[in-house]
Amino acid sequence: MPGSPSDGAAGDPYATVYDLAVIGAGCAGLAGAVTASERGLSVALLDTAGRIGGQFYRHPDPAVGAVRPEALHHDWSAFAGLRRRLEAGDVVHLAGHHVWTVERQDGAEVRWTVHAVTGADGDGEHPVRVQARTVLLATGAYERQLPFPGWTLPGVVGAAGAQAMLKAGLVLPGRRVVVAGSGPLLLAVAGSLASAGARVPAVVEAAGYLGYARRPAVLAADPQKLAEAVVHGAALLKHGVRLRTRSAVTQVHGTDRVEGVTVSRVDRDWRPVRGTGRRIACDALAVGHGLVPQTELATSLGCATRRTEDGTHALALDALQRTSVPGLWAAGETGGIGGAQLARVEGEIAGIAVAAQVRGEPGPARDGRVRELRRRRERMRAFADAMAAVHAPGKGWAEWLDDATEVCRCEEVPAGAVREAVDAYGARDARTVKLLTRAGMGWCQGRMCGAAVARLAAGEATLSPLPSPERRPLAGPVPLDVLGALDPGEPSAAPARPAEQPDTDLPDGDAGPRH
Amino acid sequence: MARDRSPAGLVGATPQQPSFEITFDGRPITTLPGRSVAAVLWSAGILAWRTTRRGGRPRGAFCGIGHCYDCLATINGRPNRRACLVPARPGDTITTQEGHGHAGLAV
Numbered sequence: 001m002p003g004s005p006s007d008g009a010a011g012d013p014y015a016t017v018y019d020l021a022v023i024g025a026g027c028a029g030l031a032g033a034v035t036a037s038e039r040g041l042s043v044a045l046l047d048t049a050g051r052i053g054g055q056f057y058r059h060p061d062p063a064v065g066a067v068r069p070e071a072l073h074h075d076w077s078a079f080a081g082l083r084r085r086l087e088a089g090d091v092v093h094l095a096g097h098h099v100w101t102v103e104r105q106d107g108a109e110v111r112w113t114v115h116a117v118t119g120a121d122g123d124g125e126h127p128v129r130v131q132a133r134t135v136l137l138a139t140g141a142y143e144r145q146l147p148f149p150g151w152t153l154p155g156v157v158g159a160a161g162a163q164a165m166l167k168a169g170l171v172l173p174g175r176r177v178v179v180a181g182s183g184p185l186l187l188a189v190a191g192s193l194a195s196a197g198a199r200v201p202a203v204v205e206a207a208g209y210l211g212y213a214r215r216p217a218v219l220a221a222d223p224q225k226l227a228e229a230v231v232h233g234a235a236l237l238k239h240g241v242r243l244r245t246r247s248a249v250t251q252v253h254g255t256d257r258v259e260g261v262t263v264s265r266v267d268r269d270w271r272p273v274r275g276t277g278r279r280i281a282c283d284a285l286a287v288g289h290g291l292v293p294q295t296e297l298a299t300s301l302g303c304a305t306r307r308t309e310d311g312t313h314a315l316a317l318d319a320l321q322r323t324s325v326p327g328l329w330a331a332g333e334t335g336g337i338g339g340a341q342l343a344r345v346e347g348e349i350a351g352i353a354v355a356a357q358v359r360g361e362p363g364p365a366r367d368g369r370v371r372e373l374r375r376r377r378e379r380m381r382a383f384a385d386a387m388a389a390v391h392a393p394g395k396g397w398a399e400w401l402d403d404a405t406e407v408c409r410c411e412e413v414p415a416g417a418v419r420e421a422v423d424a425y426g427a428r429d430a431r432t433v434k435l436l437t438r439a440g441m442g443w444c445q446g447r448m449c450g451a452a453v454a455r456l457a458a459g460e461a462t463l464s465p466l467p468s469p470e471r472r473p474l475a476g477p478v479p480l481d482v483l484g485a486l487d488p489g490e491p492s493a494a495p496a497r498p499a500e501q502p503d504t505d506l507p508d509g510d511a512g513p514r515h
Numbered sequence: 516m517a518r519d520r521s522p523a524g525l526v527g528a529t530p531q532q533p534s535f536e537i538t539f540d541g542r543p544i545t546t547l548p549g550r551s552v553a554a555v556l557w558s559a560g561i562l563a564w565r566t567t568r569r570g571g572r573p574r575g576a577f578c579g580i581g582h583c584y585d586c587l588a589t590i591n592g593r594p595n596r597r598a599c600l601v602p603a604r605p606g607d608t609i610t611t612q613e614g615h616g617h618a619g620l621a622v
Contacts, residue, residue: 048581050602055580060526061549061602067527121581121600123593142582154562154575161579165599169554170522170547173562197520256573257562284562409577409585412569443584448577 021132026054027343028332029138034085035351046097058167098122127482141291141333150252159288174284180204182391183290187232194239211390222383270394296472310392313469321350338384408449410442430454535605553598568614
């Protein structure tokens with residue numbers, strides 16, 4: 001029986017069994033949580049940050065007293081609406097909760113246990129567990145990085161990182177900031193930095209924007225994205241920012257911090273064109289190559305994945321946002337990078353579907369609202385797939401590296417060592433490279449170097465054979481005393497065998513997984 | 516509309532609490548309330564507050580969202596805190612973290 005929505009809202013939030021535990025309080029998680037709660041479910045919303053909003057709606061602490069928080073955001077009213085619904089309802093928001101694993105117990109009814117460490121950086125005193133009948137994963141994404149000479153110098157920051165530090169901390173990494181990499185996020189970042197007072201000499205984009213012109217049907221299907229591009233373009237013009245396509249930063253200059261960068265033209269495969277390097281003076285570089293779905297909690301439970309147009313792994317989901325593991329839903333970037341609006345739509349679909357299942361109501365797929373949301377989702381997914389294809393890293397990227405370039409920032413493994421593992425010892429995937437070089441074995445568990453190592457290991461074969469999605473049994477660092485304090489309890493069910501093919505057995509929905 | 520082109524000016528920051536001071540390697544830094552340790556250091560033009568374990572090279576914030584662990588710092592004597600996540604509090608003592616940060620433990 002579903003518990004009453006007020007369960008856990010008073011007293012001990014860990015003493016109740018919720019109908020739904022949502023992991024992640026960004027666009028998808030917020031939409032899913034408030035939708036399910038408004039349909040009568042008891043909902044716990046766990047999130048690492050102190051404030052809701054995820055990365056897209058990251059905003060300053062109330063102590064800053066920002067009277068125009070929307071100035072650094074698009075679509076702030078959509079977030080304000082979700083926040084109002086959250087505050088008006090019974091969702092139990094658990095801030096500062098870093099989920100490190102999710103366990104499934106099969107009994108008379110399936111029961112999930114969500115394990116988290118607490119505190120701003122997970123360093124809090126009290127590890128906790130939240131129990132729920134269903135789980136919605138809305139863990140978002142992180143930025144894809146491709147190394148190049150000098151990228152570990154202070155002053156080189158992630159493009160999304162610069163955006164995050166600006167949105168929450170109201171700070172800039174420097175006064176003259178070059179923005180580089182690939183993907184439309186760069187335009188948003190450059191616009192934000194410039195409007196906040198930075199001088200942005202150039203946005204350096206490795207792909208060509210003409211790639212979009214080859215997909216007119218997709219562009220026409222999502223006119224809002226074109227409108228967004230016009231807004232970004234206008235902002236760049238206003239601040240005198242030059243967009244340099246088919247170009248890349250191939251060298252960072254400076255000894256203790258960034259003093260400038262060399263930008264080179266690249267060909268269609270992203271190979272640098274000799275003799276085209278030009279130096280741009282700057283004191284910071286914001287760099288990134290799009291986003292990667294954050295799926296480790298799901299893959300450790302055996303959820304099926306699909307390969308995206310740009311070579312990442314996203315969760316394979318059905319028409320109602322269900323993963324291949326019964327009782328486990330996912331929404332937003334976990335199912336493939338598609339942006340904030342798509343995440344809100346998917347979160348709502350998931351919220352409706354979870355509520356229908358928990359309350360034993362018939363097919364939500366026939367619900368008129370769900371049909372409308374699904375139409376919007378398909379349109380946005382099509383655009384997202386086209387976007388991923390345009391900005392997929394070219395195979396000539398590896399030629400940006402000299403042997404001394406650090407590929408793994410944590411373990412300080414240079415490209416030469418990775419190449420030796422591949423050329424001399426026959427490593428063909430990231431895991432073998434890790435065993436031979438320690439690349440990907442450090443604090444970040446390969447999140448920063450994973451894409452690069454996988455590509456270097458695959459060599460010219462680039463995307464074949466397909467590497468498996470990265471597995472991180474613990475989604476974050478956990479103190480040993482937390483692990484030691486876990487009582488053995490009931491054995492958790494063994495994860496289903498992971499699969500990665502279009503015909504994965506998915507729960508009976510009225511559609512298969514999206515591809 | 517003419518506005519101060521600074522991040523705080525852009526969002527119209529009107530702090531309800533007074534500014535406060537923290538120190539970085541003994542140097543005092545005054546900051547607005549409501550910022551992470553990493554943001555306070557950036558506001559003072561400091562981009563590095565860690566040296567790597569092998570090469571001893573300087574590092575600071577990179578991903579800004581707690582995933583990359585480049586921003587590890589020693590905060591009030593505790594090493595390996597993610598400066599981009601930890602809120603700065605009045606009187607905090609931040610010190611550059613050398614390598615793994617446990618040299619003082621003599622292990």
